[in-house]
Amino acid sequence: MTIEKPDNLVELFESATEKFANNRLFGTKDIKSGEFNWITYSDVKKRVNNFRSALASLNIQKGDAVGIISGNRVEWAVAAFASYGLVARFVPMYESENQSTWEYIIKDAAVKFLLVSSPAIYEEIKHLKNEIETLEHIYVIDTTGEQSMKYLEALGEKENVPSIIPNVSDIAALIYTSGTTSDPKGVLLTHGNFASNARAGYRRYKNELDENAVSLSILPWAHSYGQTAELYNWLYFGGAIGFMQNMDTLADDFVKVKPTFLIAVPRVFNKIYAGIHQKMEDEGGFKLKLFNKTLKAAREYRLKEGKVGLGTKLMYGIGNKLVLSKIRERFGGQLKGSITGSAQMNNEVTYFFADIGVDVYNCYGLSETSPAITMNSPESNKIGSVGSALEFIDIRIDKSMVDDDSEDGEIQVKGPNLMVGYHNKPQETKEVFTEDGWLRTGDRGKLDKDGFLYVTGRFKEQYKLENGKYVFPSAIEEDIVLLPYVEAAMIYGEGRPFNVCIVVPDQAVLRKTAQFLDVKTDVTKLIHLPNVQEFMAKEIRKSLKEKYGGYEIPKQFIFTEEAFTVENGLLTQTLKLKRRLVIERYKDQIEALYN
Structure with a gap:
């Protein structure tokens, strides 16, 4: 298989920042005014160049680990692409994590440079510099002075160290999976893993996503789903990403950012679905009747592609204006669709959002697969499934773990999206791959005649x-x-x-x-x-x-x-x-x- 260019995250970033230089890239909410301030692709590129030069001045080299403890923000992306430009390994960690997990990851990944979001986190982990041999530097985003990220960027502006183009097989990041019964596992993902997966996802949505696309960033980039589906994918078409302030401000952030497409998980839509229905039940009376009649008409209108009787057409027209448009306004009024992963979306919830004009598409993947394996899309969608395999990815169903006559079995995968392995865990790496090189997902599922995958359970959970x-x-x-x-x-x-x-x-x-x-x-x-x-x-x-x-x-x-x-x-x-x-x-x- 010929690997297309760009086959690494550095060339992807540099191509995007040149092609879409004047486009909005990131929007951050001003706490005082409540409005979003946007910066361009060109603005971000300058900061990446400066920070890369600063890291080089601190002797960060190919293969060194650069860690970050932070939520999604401009500085997260700046640190990531600066690290990639030195062929360093980026190691993201969650802000809402306990100190022992941070310590384990910093030690296991041999982090050399650590960037943290706040002085409070710095106070929690500053002692690790004396306890972990590899950890040489700790800097803070939200502070001033010589310990700040701003200080480093100012130093880097004078250096101008050019980026190094990584090989497709060079490690880009270690994504640590949440350990529930054991220590977290560091998933080793290459530049080729990320670039190929983001490209494959974009190709499924190239008719939906363009320079005018806007996302409201909800999912953490410390997980591969948020990284690939949102951050790297968006670089292919020059879209904009606004950062959610927090879950409590989500309603206001929707209205301010006006997203056109969301990268989300079913739990987000489940809560919204339940909230809307409960509100209408509380209203009762005429409003509840209008809501139910509108939904009924909208579903018939959608299923019959508008070829309905006059009564249904009138009901849909009235209900769309009085009911559905107001629901859509809660999302900013521009939202057309979303892709959801992490868990199977409930069919009724999927139908509900399709009826109000927001199509939600199921996808499926793992941290170990960069993450996307299958995806539904506007051109190829079966509700209830998690979609068909992305380009260059193969799926097989192994029935050896099933002791009944059902047609499902373990989902196994091959493709350019497979991780190198688990960092420092050769036995676990060996166990997750079959002898002929397929990755064992641990999930149970089946394929239909058209190649659509249905996840029926998880062997570890069943x-x-x-x-x-x-x-x-x-x-x-x-x-x-x-x-x-x-x-x-x-x-x-x-x-x-x-x-x-x-x-x-x-x-x-x-x-x-x-x-x-x-x-x-x-x-x-x-x-x-x-x-x-x-x-x-x-x-x-x-x-x-x-x-x-x-x-x-x-x-x-x-x-x-x-x-x-x-x-x-x-x-x-x-x-x-x-x-x-x-x-x-x-x-x-x-x-x-x-x-």
């Missing part, structure tokens, strides 16, 4: 009940959290006679539920009242009844006011459940349910 029947918990959980009463849920039942479910209620909705039940109790105590628990359990079972077998529907529940969050360690940085840790946290209550 379990057998006492009766021998398999359960894939994530699909059940995704349906449960669509209920407005539920913020999060986890199914458990391995080797047990039945499933149980740990439920985190939505506190805001719970207040309204209490009003409905005429319960006058403090909201933090509501979830412990028997009648509230009975009400929520009944609603959960009812929502699952027609879709799942009786053995899959949970028989008993644990209700808790403690949310599953990144901060308390129960979610990964990409918002996936750390199942073993949740089970450990609630093991006594789980045992009590079975006893």
Whole structure:
């Protein structure tokens, strides 16, 4: 296979900053005014040149590790592309991570230069410079003086060290996966991995994405999904990226940035879907009737491509103006579509957003595959699937791990997107590859006759009940959290006679539920009242009844006011459940349910 140019991130960046020099690239919210300030591709290139020269003056060379502890921001991209221009390895870390994980990654990756976002983080990790032999420099973004990034950029402006073009096989980054039962693993990804994957994704959307495309950056670039799908992909067509301030300001950020396309995860759309439906239920009366009739007309209009009767056409026209346009305005009014990964999107949620005019496309991948393997797109889309293989990527289904007659098995992959391996972990690397060079994803799925992939579960997550029947918990959980009463849920039942479910209620909705039940109790105590628990359990079972077998529907529940969050360690940085840790946290209550 001939590898196309640009086959590395340095040439991709330099080509983009020359071709789209005057285009907006990054937008950052001004805390005081609330407005977004934008800088151009040319502005970013100057900062990258300066910072690369500064790193070179600190003797950062090919193969050295440059670490960063920061959320998405201009300086993240500047540090990344400056490092790539010296053929150094970039090692991103999450801000919302514990100190021991930072220490482990800095030591394991042999970080030589570390950039941190704030003085507070600097105070937490400054002692590591005396404890980790490789760590020579720590600098801070949001500060002034000789320890600041600005100071280094000013020094670099006088040096002018040209970039070095990496080979396709040179390591670009170490992406550390979240370790739930063991230490994090550093995924070694090359320049060729990233460049080929971003190009392949762009080609699926080249009719949708151009210089006018705008993204609101929600997902962390410390994960390969955000990096490849947003940061590197956007360089191919000269689009703009605005940075979300935080999750609490998301609604305002949508309106200010006016994104045309989003890189997201299903959880974002699930919450919006549940919120819209709950709001309409609260409104009731005429507004609720209009909302439901509009959705019905919109779905018929979409499915029949506008070839509907006069009554439906009139209803759609009125509803689109009075209802759907107002929903779209909550996204800034310009959003046309989104691609979601990390988990399977619920079909009903997908249909809902398509009906209101925002198409959501499922994709699938892993950190180990840079990350995209398959993708749906406007020209090639099957709702319920995660799409077909991207160019130059092959998929096979290995049924050796399945002990039944089903047509699915382990999804295995080959292509230019496969990682080199896990850093410093030769045994784990050997185990994740087959003898003939295919990467074992650990996910269970099947291919249809058209090559579309359907993910049916994860071998690490699936379990057998006492009766021998398999359960894939994530699909059940995704349906449960669509209920407005539920913020999060986890199914458990391995080797047990039945499933149980740990439920985190939505506190805001719970207040309204209490009003409905005429319960006058403090909201933090509501979830412990028997009648509230009975009400929520009944609603959960009812929502699952027609879709799942009786053995899959949970028989008993644990209700808790403690949310599953990144901060308390129960979610990964990409918002996936750390199942073993949740089970450990609630093991006594789980045992009590079975006893």
